Amino acid sequence: MTANQHKIYQEKSFWLQDYGHYKPNPALDTDISADVCIIGGGFSGLSTAFEFKKINPNARVVVIESAIIGYGASGRNGGFSMKLFGLEPEITALRWGEQKTIEAHQYMIKAVNHVQNLVHEHEFESDYQHTGMFRVAYSDRQAKRLSKTYELFQKLGLDGDMSWQPKQALAQAFKTDKFLAGMYEPQTGLLNPCKQVRELKRICLQVGVDIYETTPAIDIEDSRTIKVTTPNGRITSDKLVICTNGYSHNVPSVRLKNHQLPVWTYQVVTQPLTPEQWDAIGWYKRQAFEDNRQLVHYFRPTADGRITMGGGRVAVAYGKDMDKDSHPKAWQHCEEHLKWIYPQLQDVKIAYRWGGPTSVNLDMTPEIGYLNTNKIIYTCGCIGHGVSLTHLNGKLIAQLLSEQNSDLTDFWIVNRKAIRLPGDILSWCSAKALTGALTLVDKFEERGL
Ligand SMILES: Cc1cc2nc3c(=O)[nH]c(=O)nc-3n(C[C@H](O)[C@H](O)[C@H](O)COP(=O)(O)OP(=O)(O)OC[C@H]3O[C@@H](n4cnc5c(N)ncnc54)[C@H](O)[C@@H]3O)c2cc1C
Structure with a gap:
């Protein structure tokens, strides 16, 4: 990465800029294999990686990020660790009914608690305040x-x-x-999002996750194993998680184009x-x-x-x-x-x-689902309310990858029926x-x- 490219990434938000000196991990430059490959170095991707390694300490987990950790919404947001699910509770109740609205709210309470506990347990220096x-x-x-x-x-x-x-x-x-x-x-929190996502990177590295920055996925092949191609190396993995949020429609070779915009x-x-x-x-x-x-x-x-x-x-x-x-x-x-x-x-x-x-996404409701077979999991549709949600989603996805059942994996956004967006012109x-x-x-x- 050139100094100019690094400067462009750092200028994407006050938080990224204010963070000061940041040394990204090197890009992938060879072919490797992994048990799980995760695309996207934001809250979703890093939380998934960390939680999966906690359950499976011997597994090889790789995260690739096309720019630098926190380049996406995770390094730019308001830092509200909040309980709002989707756009509004009225919309959730109208579309999904009262019981699912209750379950969604309970999930968000857990999500805010999860972030607070993570910050305290791992001594995150992310200016967390539980101020409401x-x-x-x-x-x-x-x-x-x-x-x-x-x-x-x-x-x-x-x-x-x-x-x-x-x-x-x-x-x-x-x-x-x-x-x-x-x-x-x-019962809600405030944090510095760039410090938070890089503290997530710190604990991922501590448990042995391999992180490659400036490493975009440019092709994905889903055959007996999954092959993720990047400019200078290929990752062969058993499972893949796509945590690319607002960029998901541009992820090559997978059918996510109409899932979100x-x-x-x-x-x-x-x-x-x-x-x-x-x-x-x-x-x-x-x-x-x-x-x-x-x-x-x-x-x-x-x-x-x-x-x-x-x-x-x-x-x-x-x-x-x-x-x-x-x-x-x-x-x-x-x-x-x-x-x-x-x-x-x-x-x-x-x-x-x-x-x-x-x-x-079209029904303004977060979703986590499988693509093709159960080897590829994607997550998207966090609307503007994803700080706490994506942290807990990471734990949920880690359990799905580990084939565990829990109250998290039972959450109804998993594999829910979503209404897909029409083509580019109509969506726009x-x-x-x-x-x-x-x-x-x-x-x-x-x-x-
Ligand atoms: C300005 C702003 C304010 C917000 N404020 C709040 C708030 O206060 N509270 C709240 O709850 N939510 C807020 N949100 C939403 C919240 O930030 C997001 O829901 C959350 O950060 C999403 O995290 P993520 O890890 O899923 O995605 P991101 O953080 O967007 O990470 C996706 C990553 O994938 C990478 N990527 C994309 N394509 C590829 C590829 N082909 N190969 C490799 N890597 C790739 C991107 O570079 C990016 O870093 C806000 C969002 C914005 C933009």
């Missing part, structure tokens, strides 16, 4: 929808740690008059705020918050006293195109929105801007139409603000 998160409404219409969501959680008995937050409580906590109502969940979300981060600026906005407990828009905004403090926030605008690409990491209008929108909530921060400068692809048009419609709903619900 709010969901807030700016308008009466948004508040009404939020109270329906809260009622659904109550009806399903899932409101355990949740509480309804009136305007005065929110104004006290956040020193803004923009929040009309909210919901609070204390990448949808980009964009983020900005401020300079570190001064103690006076923090004082001016309250936010004393430094929890995360999201709003209740259709095209949601998400906000959180960083360990070094900045605010990072994102959302509000998304982008979709056509066909194989993955060149959508830059979106000046989305960044401007983020900055304006932050300063709309906090006019106190009018003079604060934005220090970094970035974006990244999430994996979205539908995604554009949907994001256009969601933008209109937000405009309608925020009239007069």
